Amino acid sequence: MDINELFKKDKRESAVDIVVNNIKQLLIERKLKPGDRLPSELEISEGMGVSRGSVREAMKILTAFGLVDIRVGNGTYICDTPGTKLMDSLLFSFFIANPDTKNLYELRKALEIDVLQLILVHYDENEDDRIALEENLEELSQLIAKGATPEKLQENDLAFHHLLGSCTTNPLLEQIYNIVIDFMEPSITATHKRQHGEYVYKVHSDMVDVIRTRNGERISEAVAASVDTWSSLQDL
DSSP, X not given: OOHHHHHXXXXXXXXXXXXXXHHHHHHHTTSSOTTOBOOOHHHHHHHHTOOHHHHHHHHHHHHHTTSEEEETTTEEEEOSSOOHHHHHHHHHHHHXXXXXXXXXXXXXXXXXXXXXXXXXXXXXXXXXXXXXXXHHHHXXXXXXXXXXXXXXXXXXXXXXXXXHHHHTOOHHHHHHHHHHHHHTHHHXXXXXXXXXXXXXXXXXXXXXXXXHHTOGGGHHHHHHHHHHXXXXXXXX
């Protein structure tokens, strides 16, 4: 058989894929929105010309991805908030991609520049989170003075980055940034086995100072110093 002819042939979707992709398209087109109740299994089956078993399997897949919520006795709904299952699936995709240190360096640097820029854009809306950042930095200072364990320093470090994400007041960027930080947790943990918090305190102080003074011109410098410090401590 001619290979050109082979690849010209249409690839048929499975019945389950038809249901999954149809619902995905309806979400993209905003014809389905968070909180909407889906038609019954029978109605979807008849409307798409697939078996009820295929609809059932599709709903299981969508549930696994955290996109739909099956409520026994009450129907099936589009989830109205991002669930941990959806976040887990995105996190798993990072593991499968298996990025190297250079990839992670570039991604983290680009994201954190965007994060700090948005924090300044939404400065009047994020006061509580900015205060929490200042408190986190003070806590780090106290942990260093007490000679805290690497585990305590790591916990403070991760909390700092999650607070940065929250400060953006943009839930989409916050979720993506949190996934990146969660994926990088082992490498962040490793940095605290090679120093006692003093390097982290310096770069976190610089980032907080950029936010405090609303000095957008120093964003790239502060982020580069932070990511360079993380990268250099991986090689020690």
